[in-house]
Amino acid sequence: MLIVKKFGGSSVANRDRVFNVARRIIEDYDQGHDVVVVLSAQGDTTDELLAKAKTYCSLPSKREMDMLLTTGEQISVSLMALALQELGYNAVSLNATQAGMYTSSSYGNARLKNITGERITEELDRKNIVIVTGFQGVNRHDDITTLGRGGSDTTAVALAAALNADKCEIYTDVEGVYTADPRVVKTAKKLQEITYDEMLELASLGAKVLHNRSVEMAKKYGVELVVRSSLTRAEGTVVKEESTVEKMLVSGVAADKNIARIAVVGIEDEPGKAFKLFRIMAKENINVDIILQSIGRNNTKDISFTVDINDAYHAKEAIEAHQEALSFESVSVDEHVAKVSLVGAGMQSNTGVASKMFEALYDAGINIKMISTSEIKISLLIDERYTDEAVNAIHEEFSLGQ
């Protein structure tokens, strides 16, 4: 059997944790399985490197940031190979170039395109435990790229698909996927199973337990995932196509603070203005999420929308640069907003879910700034200060902890 095991940053944060993981790897190897391990950078290494870069350069280039950030994973894999060797096992660490993990050329947020994996197979044939750097790739210019924050999960799923692995296990610092972030909601309940679609929504809406692209890829290639803890033996959560456990109306609540609201006030109320505004965003490659247009008055209207927090000022500048064509009064950015979302495949056939969610926030005295719904989720934009309170209120209203 071929097993891909991925361990996140906290699971390999220090020497004790590295040896703890090494022993878990050995358990599988000793049973005669081929083991490929994917690792993230130790603890907060990636954040620390990011902060360090900012003290050297105010606007660091993406290429150099990728060179810098990928060193974190390189430290983890070599230390793990050393720990395994210390325990008397043959292990070899490989970076993305050696493992043949080819990506698009966009630094900072590259997409995996092709995995040759020949070297991995050769090393497995030599009975080595193979340790691969998560989060990184190599592009056609032979430059190192990164897959975006949290991208090691995607490395693991991609390798599991490319190598046709029998199992793909994602080890982290919680015991699985919960009905809400267990660090925020004390009564959050671990899910035995969750479908790819629900997990994809939760991950995309802010539940960082899995990188959303890893779920997308798992669905595409039918890779069944298990999310579980590296510190306990508890059974984790299985992420798969169809859930066999009783269908729940709602599977979870997620929150995302990394967004900002752009408000364009006093746009001339005539056909084509919204089109022009969002064409500018599209040209600038800025992803727009929730959109709200006010009812026109005095021949003007207001349009507000949310974007990723990292795109907010870029979006504002681009709009201001088109002041003449758009003819508006002012444009402002509010970074202190959060999106709180409820996800569940059962929602599409149930009325009253939205009103129950509004009621939860009303009872908690939290104002709703924007609303967006789809078949399987409802998202509300609120003041960032009340995020945890809102998540708890919604979780409670839908009795998700029971």
Ligand code: ADP
């Ligand atoms: P790793 O370093 O192992 O990749 P992450 O920090 O990226 O770990 O993801 C794990 C964290 O995700 C947990 O510590 C938890 O706080 C958070 N999280 C958010 N939403 C959920 C959820 N619904 N279920 C489980 N964990 C969640």
Ligand code: ASP
């Ligand atoms: N180390 C990277 C990050 O912190 C990748 C990962 O953890 O998955 O984003």
Ligand code: MG
């Ligand atoms: Mg992660």
